[in-house]
Amino acid sequence: MLTIINSFFIDLCILFTLFTISFLPFRNRPRLTPKSPFKARVLLGIQSGVIALILLANALHLEGILIDLRTIPITLAVLFGGWVSGVVAAVLFLIGRFFMITNGEYVGFYLAIITMIALVVPTSLLRLKLDNTRTTLLIFMTISVIVFGSALFYALPLELFYPILLVYIVMTYLGAAASYRLLHELRRHFENVQHQQQLARTDALTGIANRRRLNEAMANLTVEAEEYALILVDIDHFKRVNDTYGHDVGDDVLRELGMLLVDESREDHLVGRFGGEEFLIIMPNAQKDDVSRLAESIREKVSTFPFETSAGTLHITVSLGACHSNDIEVDSVLKHADEALYHAKESGRNRFILAS
Numbered sequence: 288m289l290t291i292i293n294s295f296f297i298d299l300c301i302l303f304t305l306f307t308i309s310f311l312p313f314r315n316r317p318r319l320t321p322k323s324p325f326k327a328r329v330l331l332g333i334q335s336g337v338i339a340l341i342l343l344a345n346a347l348h349l350e351g352i353l354i355d356l357r358t359i360p361i362t363l364a365v366l367f368g369g370w371v372s373g374v375v376a377a378v379l380f381l382i383g384r385f386f387m388i389t390n391g392e393y394v395g396f397y398l399a400i401i402t403m404i405a406l407v408v409p410t411s412l413l414r415l416k417l418d419n420t421r422t423t424l425l426i427f428m429t430i431s432v433i434v435f436g437s438a439l440f441y442a443l444p445l446e447l448f449y450p451i452l453l454v455y456i457v458m459t460y461l462g463a464a465a466s467y468r469l470l471h472e473l474r475r476h477f478e479n480v481q482h483q484q485q486l487a488r489t490d491a492l493t494g495i496a497n498r499r500r501l502n503e504a505m506a507n508l509t510v511e512a513e514e515y516a517l518i519l520v521d522i523d524h525f526k527r528v529n530d531t532y533g534h535d536v537g538d539d540v541l542r543e544l545g546m547l548l549v550d551e552s553r554e555d556h557l558v559g560r561f562g563g564e565e566f567l568i569i570m571p572n573a574q575k576d577d578v579s580r581l582a583e584s585i586r587e588k589v590s591t592f593p594f595e596t597s598a599g600t601l602h603i604t605v606s607l608g609a610c611h612s613n614d615i616e617v618d619s620v621l622k623h624a625d626e627a628l629y630h631a632k633e634s635g636r637n638r639f640i641l642a643s
Contacts, residue, residue: 291451294347295458298356299465301342306360306466307473309334314477321369321414328368332375335364339376340383352395352442353387354451358406358431359463363470366419366427370411377403398438405434421467428463432456492538493545496559504557504569505617514613516578517620518568519628520548520585523604523636525564532598537564539596540603547592551585575611575641582607582639590637604637611641 312330313319319331338360346353357380365373384399410427417423436452443451488500496504508515522528522544529537541564548558548566561567570578586607594601608628612620623642631640 291454295454297345298342299462302359302462302466305338306469310473319367328371329375331368332364332372335360335376336379339380350443351392356462358435359466362410362427362431365410365414366424369414373407373411377407402434402438406431424463424467428460432459490560493542493560495545496557498561501559501567508617516570516573516609516611517624518582518607518609519624520566520605520607521628522564523606536596536598540594543594578609578611579641582609586639606631606636607639609641
């Protein structure tokens with residue numbers, strides 16, 4: 288009995304370790320479901336099949352059959368990825384099981400085929416109707432216990448069948464529940480990490496990119512784009528808005544301007560708050576005409592746009608400075624854009640200057 292328990296305990300350790308490792312390729316992807324991209328579901332099936340094969344390599348050998356917790360990764364593959372993941376995992380497992388036949392003992396292989404079909408087919412059909420919940424997992428594991436238990440009953444003498452079945456049932460439910468919880472906790476952890484990373488790169492007031500993210504994007508410009516442009520946008524007389532109406536109204540203006548800049552820009556542009564009342568638009572792969580067209584469009588739109596604030600509707604203007612480059616270092620491009628912005632404000636505001 289101790290040998291049996293020890294064998295299943297080793298299986299549990301293998302399961303938890305490999306589930307943790309195999310989760311890493313999915314950590315930055317959306318949650319897997321039967322409607323996820325086909326490639327992702329196939330990858331899940333391959334990973335689950337490999338885990339099942341590693342469990343098989345450490346299986347308990349009795350009466351010409353191999354006893355392990357292979358049903359857990361196969362069942363979880365169906366639970367998360369649907370029939371595609373389940374079929375891929377089962378086929379991969381059976382291929383590996385075939386090459387482990389020794390001394391012409393095909394009984395175990397035939398039982399493996401029957402158990403895989405009897406496990407994957409009903410769980411895949413049920414998954415079409417049931418959601419990914421603990422109750423569904425319980426139903427799936429009950430099916431696996433019945434299927435694998437029937438195979439054990441056929442292959443083992445009764446004096447071995449009962450103790451092994453008892454340990455198998457306990458370890459299967461325990462291992463499946465713990466693995467399911469582990470995967471969900473890993474998902475929650477990495478989603479929290481992603482959320483924190485997003486917060487660290489997002490301006491808390493406007494919800495657009497902050498200076499840290501803008502700096503990261505500018506650092507990659509010379510690598511990813513042959514030519515690019517930077518546009519600095521600054522609110523004219525913004526201090527007057529704060530002094531007259533209060534900082535809450537000033538915050539309203541900043542938020543609405545941030546959204547306006549995003550709406551006016553293209554999807555491949557990055558709009559962020561560079562500091563205070565100053566915004567930066569990063570334009571990768573931009574022509575000079577594109578820069579002037581976007582900047583003038585923004586200037587005109589802002590000058591007529593009704594900014595709805597807690598103090599009522601306000602009208603503001605902005606000054607813009609930009610620089611286009613295909614061979615200048617990004618720090619110099621930013622400096623030239625800043626100088627152009629300074630000249631725009633000094634020469635009367637509500638205007639755009641493109642650095643030459």
